[in-house]
Amino acid sequence: MPGFELFGDKERKEVQDVMDSGVLMRYGFDGMRKGHWKTQELEAGLSQRMKTKYAHAVSSGTAALTVALASAGIGAGDEVIMPTFTFVASFESILALGAVPVLVNIDDTLTLDPDAVEKAITPNTKVVMPVHMCGSMANLEALKAICDKYGLLLLEDACQAIGGSYKGKPLGSIGDLGCFSFDYVKTITCGEGGAVITNNKSYYENAHKYSDHGHDHIGNNRGAEEHPFLGYNFRISEMNAAVGVAQLARLDEFLAIQKRNYTVLREALSSIPEVLFRTVPQGGEENYSFLNFFLPTEDLAQKAQQALSDTGVDACFYWYNNNWHYYKKWEHLTEMKSLGKLPKDVQESMPDYSKTDFSQSDKWMSRNISCLIKLGWSEDDVAARASTMVEGIKSVL
Ligand SMILES: *Cc1c(COP(=O)(O)O)cnc(C)c1O
Secondary structure, eight states: OOOGOOOOOHHHHHHHHHHHHHSSSSSSSGGTTTTOHHHHHHHHHHHHHHEEEEEEEEEEEHHHHHHHHHHTOOTTTTEEEEEEEEHHHHHHHHHHOOOOOEEEOTTTTTSSHHHHHHHHHOOTEEEEEOOOOGGGGOOOHHHHHHHHHHHHHEEOOOOTTTTTTETTETTSSSSEEEEEEETTTTTOOOOSSSSEEEEHHHHHHHHHHBBTTTTOOSSSSSOOOOOSSSOOOOOOOOHHHHHHHHHTTTHHHHHHHHHHHHHHHHHHHHTOOOOOOOOOOTTOOOOOOEEEESSHHHHHHHHHHHHOOOTTOOSSEOGGOOOTBBBGGHHHHHHHHHOOOHHHHHHHHHTTTTOOHHHHHHHTTTTTEEEEHHHSSOHHHHHHHHHHHHHHTTTOO
């Protein structure tokens, strides 16, 4: 997955353009910038690649989620349905707005289970937020049907899945809003950065204003803007956007390498009857940033992961025990350990996660191993890795 592995001359050139003018901000300073508008270039490239009308770059993927929610008017007391397996940014962005994160079970796609989503809907539900973990998606058709039925927004967290698609559409472009992260370990990186994509003009304009202090950006004279509503600063810098311009141009190159490496490993593991691959919904194509599979039991999955790590196979994760990605290790959320007081709506409406039954999520996550696909591997590296993995897994069966 990590684009940083292939950081090179193209990235250096784009950054050098910004260094040469010294204009590190995305807005204004027209006379000094020597024609360089890297953030705008990144946004134009993204909306073209994702086939959406609009793209707005921000300072991180977490910022993108917050800005996307805010742009659609999500606020205090609104409930946002999110999966038990994701990154902590999901609930951070929701809580930042005083909204309530409602955790819901995943299924064998490793993302939101549509049946569980429908059961979790209350009169306060406003958004369904599927997270395309490790490069693949939920049954988006089913989720969209649920959103249409109940009048909810579909917000795709595609931070880990840029370049994947569903029924011919780029991931992120299927819901009302889609979000990407370009942090240092994502498929393409800006160092730090993120983006919101949408076809909705009003969400786009709101996102633009909200992420720059509520400035309305009308007219050339920065400083004379109106402030139609309150905002914050979630701006990306030109330096970061410049790296993104180079990396986005290389996205298809990265995806092709990921697919090649993924395919070699998957074909090798297919020879083991006990290995069951993650379900990819019909019509979906992963971005091949991870290879995910299940073993028959929790015990075997743990032993297999240990065997892989003992034989030097790095970057194969057992997320069930991981404190970034699975609800079991999120005590700060479940015990509501906030530095300051949380909004009343959150205190009153947050589900009691110590009592919630997530055994369906546990069933899949406890058996899952998730292997990062790197860009820098040579063909020999991948072949050697494939046979070591097969031996390692077989040794515990
Ligand atoms: C990385 C990530 C984010 C947050 O992105 P940052 O740029 O690190 O803030 C959000 N959601 C998921 C699924 C991610 O993997």
